[in-house]
Amino acid sequence: MSKSILMIVGDFAEDYETMVPFQMLDLAGHEVHAVCPEKEAGDTIKTAIHDFEGDQTYTEKPGHNFALNATFEEVDAADYDALCLPGGRAPEYLRLNDRVIEMTRHFFAADKPVAAICHAAQTLAAADVLDGRRCSAYPACAPEVEAAGGTYVDVEMNEAVTDGNLVTAPAWPAHAAWIRQFLDVLGTRIEHAEPVTA
Template sequence: MAKKILMIAGDFGEDYETMVPFQMLQMVGHTVHAVCPDKEAGETVKTAIHDFEGDQTYTEKPGHNFALNATFDDIDVTEYDALVLPGGRAPEYLRLNDQVLEYIRHFFEENKPVAAVCHAAQLLTAADVVDGRRLSAYPACAPEVEAAGGTYEDIDMSESVTDGNLVTAPAWPAHPAWIAAFLEVLGTRIDHSDPVTA
């Protein structure tokens, strides 16, 4: 059954972590509304590409302009079945918005599926929803997760963690595992019994 999913994005969110789940969730039939505080449908957020090139931390390069398809001020969060929180630098300032934090709390209070990747853990900790939960995040966010009462799972960059309604991963290399786990929590079934043949 198709779900209505909210994605909270922001300027300099990670490019892959914004674009890929937005497109993949639509590809399997879900409706995804991407919003950003103080922006309207049709406006864009700038993204950043975070890469792992052997340095002590990720490198950052300009990404694409990502078009929002809904207006933050117009949404009714109770109409959404699930929430997606991309990582990157956006969570750092989005967590200062009380309405964003209130929306995040709604999904946890109602036990709706939530997918968060990389630095999105900063939104979860600011919303005070990780106490007693197991989750992954970009390793630099581990102290925040633990200070907020969560258990930080130190997993490979290609893996994800599911704890009830919450699906998390450390960064975009985990997309196959993270999105597959989120689809499982959503109850989405993909029929592989009739593969495409050449």
């Protein structure tokens, strides 16, 4: 059954962590609305590509412009079945928006599925929804997860963690695991048909 998913993004959200889940959830038959505070449907956000090239932290390069398809001020979290939070630099300021925090809390209070990746843990910590939860995130966010009462789970960059309705991962190399586990929590089943032979 198709689900409606709210995705909260902002300028300099991580490129892959925004575009890939948006497209993959759409491919799986779900309706995804991407919104950003102070922006409307049809506006764009700038994204940034975070890469891992052997330095002490990730490098950052310009990404694509990502088009929003819904207006932040018009959406009601109660109308959505699930929440998706990309990482990047956007969460560090999105978490200062009271409505972003209220929306995030709604999904936890209603026990709806939530997928958060990389620095999106900053939004979860600010919303005070991690107490007693297991949560993966970009390693630099581990202190914020733990300060919020969560247990930071240190997994490989291509792995994800599910704790009840919450699916988290450290960064975009985990997309396959993260999206697969989120689809499981959503109750989405993908069946493979036998190939047709002539």
